[in-house]
Each structure stands twice: as structure tokens, then as C-alpha cells.
Amino acid sequence: MRDYGFSPAQQDEIWRRWREGQSFSLIGRALGAPMQSARQFLYQSGGIRLTPQQRSKRHLTGSEREEISRGIAAGESARQLAKRLGRSPSTVSREIARNGGRNRYRAASADVAAYERGRRPKQAKLAQRPALRGLVEAKLALCWSPDQITGWLRRQFPGDTSMQVSHETIYLSLYDPRRRQAIDRSLTQKLWSGRPMRRPKIARRPTWRGIICGTVSITARPAEVEDRKVPGHWEGDLVMGTRPSAVATLVERTSRYTAIVALPDGIKAEQVTPHLTRSLLGIPPQLRRTLTWDRGREMAEHQAITAETGMPIYLCKPRSPWQRGTNENTNRLLRQYLPKGADLRQYLPKGADLRTFSQADLDAIAHELNHRPRKIHGYRTPAAVYADLLNSGDALTA
The missing domain is CATH 1.10.10 (Arc Repressor Mutant, subunit A)
Incomplete structure (x- = not known):
């Protein structure tokens, strides 16, 4: 591995700062080196530090x-x-x-x-088993997460360990340079983050999004919403592109079933309200109970939406998007599908005009998202769970 001019002590400092979540520019300034040098040094290892081989004291000398x-x-x-x-x-x-x-x-x-x-790592399991590798690569190409692939393989091959692999093995095969021959590394673009290297998890500061009149706080939401046993409670928010473009997402809390709403006119309340109302009215009445939304100004006409749909709308506390965590997670997954041109699986960052995508395009993306297995459902799909809810007596109980 190249050292890019960094001494062993500087390399230790780079890794320490990287684990703390510092940016490339901060790391470079601290070491008096160009930002690009720090980035290249970390990139070559996929963000995973390679530890030198050492002999155990238990082994013969x-x-x-x-x-x-x-x-x-x-x-x-x-x-x-x-x-x-x-x-x-x-x-x-x-x-x-x-x-x-x-x-x-x-x-x-x-x-x-x-x-x-004693050398590590040994040849990766995915390199040893072409059939398993082919399945993993095919599911990654569909934007499935490694965890979803692992759970799906356990359901498909319950008694065959040769056709099962852990999610961590998949991540290491994608990022660890010692294992990269085991799998196509370009498939990192299909992960929800789309990053070419692993990054440490750091807290993000939520931003203030304005004040809305006549709000009903999430604290007033019915207690039945919390345990997800009663279906029909939804969470929603906007996924932003280049301003003023966005799409709205709606996620049913019990099934995690997702609907994506095109907003071709813009993101102001009067532009969002008709499209969001139309989408909510398309939900079967028995699964149309409540809606929890972020405290964004696009909800300024929330009372009109409630009057039209019969769904009370509860807004999160300021700077608390985690209060609708199901929707937050879904929005991150959605970033994998927002397309460039006709390719519905090419990862796209936030800087894109989402008004160019028709409702049909977004429905196709939602279909793929709803047919990805989820760990929370024992690796069944949201679409299957949602269908069961529609056919069950629970969904019909007020």
C-alpha cells in the first residue's frame, strides 16, 4: 500500500481522525498535506485499515x-x-x-x-463460489442492501450454508482491497450511500425548517401508532433535488409500503397540497388513518389536506426528523433509484432536477422498492405485507 509521503506516525494520525469522522480537508490541514493526498491514502484501502500480520504467542516459534x-x-x-x-x-x-x-x-x-x-484474509467465500457470487452481484445490481441479500439467501437456501454469506463479508468484499477480486467493486454505487469507501458514522445536525400555524404535535398522536400493530398510519416527507424540485414520499408504518408522489409544480404548500391529497385519496380508506410529517413549510395547508382526506396530520418536533424514522430510512434507500436518463438504478446525489421524472417513473421506482425484502419482516417484502394487511380483518377494524 502506498504511503503518499506520510510517515507511520502521520498514518496513525490519519486513521485516528478518520475514525472520528473528520473530513479530508480537516485531516489534510492538520497534517500540513494536500486534501487529495489524504483522500487517496484512505481510498486505496476502501476506508478499512489493513493490520499487519502478527504471529500469536500461542503458536510455535x-x-x-x-x-x-x-x-x-x-x-x-x-x-x-x-x-x-x-x-x-x-x-x-x-x-x-x-x-x-x-x-x-x-x-x-x-x-x-x-x-x-496464517496469512489473512483467506480467499473470500464469494471468490470460491461463483454461483453465490453471481446471486450476490445480481441483487446488489437491484440496489438490495447486503443485509437484505443475507436474509434472502437464508430463506432461499435454508439448509445450504455454501449458498449463504454474512452481510459483513459482502461489505468487506466490496471495500477491502485484499478481497476486491471476490466481487465487482463498481457495485458500491448500488449501495444506498454510493460511496467508494467505508466512512465512520457521525451525527448530523438537523436544520430548522420554519413555523407552521395550527400544527398538531406528534405528542398528540394516538398511542396505537407506536407499536405498529394497527395498520394505516403513514409517515411522509419531501426528498429534495435541485431547488425547487422534489418528490414526496409516503411510508406505511406497519408494512413499510412506500408511495412516491411527483411534484412537477414546485415545493411550496399550494403546489404540494393537490398532488399529496390526490395520492392520499388513492390509499384504501381502511388504511388511511393518520399521517406524520416533518415540520416543513410545504405542510402549511395541512388542515386542507385533513379536511379532504379525513387523515389527521401530526408534525414532528423542531429538529427531530428521527420521530419519523421509517420515512427517513426509506428516503435514504430512494436515493439509490433516482435516475439519470432512463437507467432507474443509477445512483444520483441530491443535485438533480426531480421535476423531470414523471409519476410513471416514480411508480416504477416504488415498485422496486416495495419488492425488496426487509429484515424487519423476516425478509418478506413490503408489498406482500401490505397485501396481507388489505386482506386481513385488522385493516378493516376502525
């Missing part, structure tokens, strides 16, 4: 192997050698057997072989 070799030449038994070295007899027996037996044992070659056996 080179000098102990020399003693074994001399003892074999002197005719000592494995038990005698073990007693003299302070080791278990089985340890000495295995050492001799795996390195050619008593007639072919050589200390130097045994030590080299032990070092090679």
Missing part, C-alpha cells in the same frame, strides 16, 4: 521448531519433545504430521508454511 527438528534427529518421541518445550503432545504431533512426518520434517520449511497458513 522458529526456535521451537528447531528444537523439534533436533529432537526428531535424536530419536525423541513427540511426548518427550512436548514436555521439554512445555507444549501439549498433540500440538507437537500435529506440527510434525502436517510438515511431512518424522522423516521429512525441516524447521525452516515448517516455519514458512506456518506463516503462509
Whole structure:
């Protein structure tokens, strides 16, 4: 791995600051180096620090192997050698057997072989199993998360561990340079973050989004909303592109079923209200109970929406988007699908004019999103759970 002119002490400092969530520019300034140098240094490792290989103190040393070799030449038994070295007899027996037996044992070659056996990482599971790799890559291309892929594989191949893989193995295969030959690294673009390297998690400061008259606080929301046992309670917000473009998202709390609403006219309250109202009226009446929204000014006409749809609207506390966390998570997933041109799976950052996407485009994206398995549902899809809710007696109970 290239050091890009950084000393070992500086490299340790880079990794320390990286774990703290500092930006490339802050790291560069602290070390008196160009921001790009710090970025390239971290990029080459995928944001994962490579630890040097070290031998465990529990393993045989080179000098102990020399003693074994001399003892074999002197005719000592494995038990005698073990007693003299302070080791278990089985340890000495295995050492001799795996390195050619008593007639072919050589200390130097045994030590080299032990070092090679101890090298990490071993060949990745995805590199060893082409069929499993193909499935993982296909699902990543559909913007499934590694966790969703892991859960889906467990359901599809419940008794076949050769066709199962952990989500962490998938992440490491994507990011760790020692494993990158195991999987197509360009598929990092299909993850919700779209980043080419792993970043430490850092807190984000929510912003003040204005005051709305006549608000009904989330604290007044019915208690039944919290446990998600009663379906029909929705969360919503805007996903912003280049201003003044946005789309609205609606997520049903029990099933996580998602609807995406085109806003071709803009993001002001009078422009959002008719499109949002029309979408809410398209929800079956038995699943149209409440709506929880962020405290954005697009909700200035929330009373008109309630009058038209019969759905009370509750607004989160200021600077508290986590109070509608289901919708926040869905909006992050949605960023994977907002397209450039006709490609509905090309990751797109926030700087795009979302008014160019028709309602049909957004319905196609919602269809894909609703047919991704979710861990919370035992890796069933939101669409399947939503369909069950529509057909169940629970959904019809007021």
C-alpha cells in the first residue's frame, strides 16, 4: 500500500481522525498535506485499515521448531519433545504430521508454511463460489442492501450454508482491497450511500425548517401508532433535488409500503397540497388513518389536506426528523433509484432536477422498492405485507 509521503506516525494520525469522522480537508490541514493526498491514502484501502500480520504467542516459534527438528534427529518421541518445550503432545504431533512426518520434517520449511497458513484474509467465500457470487452481484445490481441479500439467501437456501454469506463479508468484499477480486467493486454505487469507501458514522445536525400555524404535535398522536400493530398510519416527507424540485414520499408504518408522489409544480404548500391529497385519496380508506410529517413549510395547508382526506396530520418536533424514522430510512434507500436518463438504478446525489421524472417513473421506482425484502419482516417484502394487511380483518377494524 502506498504511503503518499506520510510517515507511520502521520498514518496513525490519519486513521485516528478518520475514525472520528473528520473530513479530508480537516485531516489534510492538520497534517500540513494536500486534501487529495489524504483522500487517496484512505481510498486505496476502501476506508478499512489493513493490520499487519502478527504471529500469536500461542503458536510455535522458529526456535521451537528447531528444537523439534533436533529432537526428531535424536530419536525423541513427540511426548518427550512436548514436555521439554512445555507444549501439549498433540500440538507437537500435529506440527510434525502436517510438515511431512518424522522423516521429512525441516524447521525452516515448517516455519514458512506456518506463516503462509496464517496469512489473512483467506480467499473470500464469494471468490470460491461463483454461483453465490453471481446471486450476490445480481441483487446488489437491484440496489438490495447486503443485509437484505443475507436474509434472502437464508430463506432461499435454508439448509445450504455454501449458498449463504454474512452481510459483513459482502461489505468487506466490496471495500477491502485484499478481497476486491471476490466481487465487482463498481457495485458500491448500488449501495444506498454510493460511496467508494467505508466512512465512520457521525451525527448530523438537523436544520430548522420554519413555523407552521395550527400544527398538531406528534405528542398528540394516538398511542396505537407506536407499536405498529394497527395498520394505516403513514409517515411522509419531501426528498429534495435541485431547488425547487422534489418528490414526496409516503411510508406505511406497519408494512413499510412506500408511495412516491411527483411534484412537477414546485415545493411550496399550494403546489404540494393537490398532488399529496390526490395520492392520499388513492390509499384504501381502511388504511388511511393518520399521517406524520416533518415540520416543513410545504405542510402549511395541512388542515386542507385533513379536511379532504379525513387523515389527521401530526408534525414532528423542531429538529427531530428521527420521530419519523421509517420515512427517513426509506428516503435514504430512494436515493439509490433516482435516475439519470432512463437507467432507474443509477445512483444520483441530491443535485438533480426531480421535476423531470414523471409519476410513471416514480411508480416504477416504488415498485422496486416495495419488492425488496426487509429484515424487519423476516425478509418478506413490503408489498406482500401490505397485501396481507388489505386482506386481513385488522385493516378493516376502525
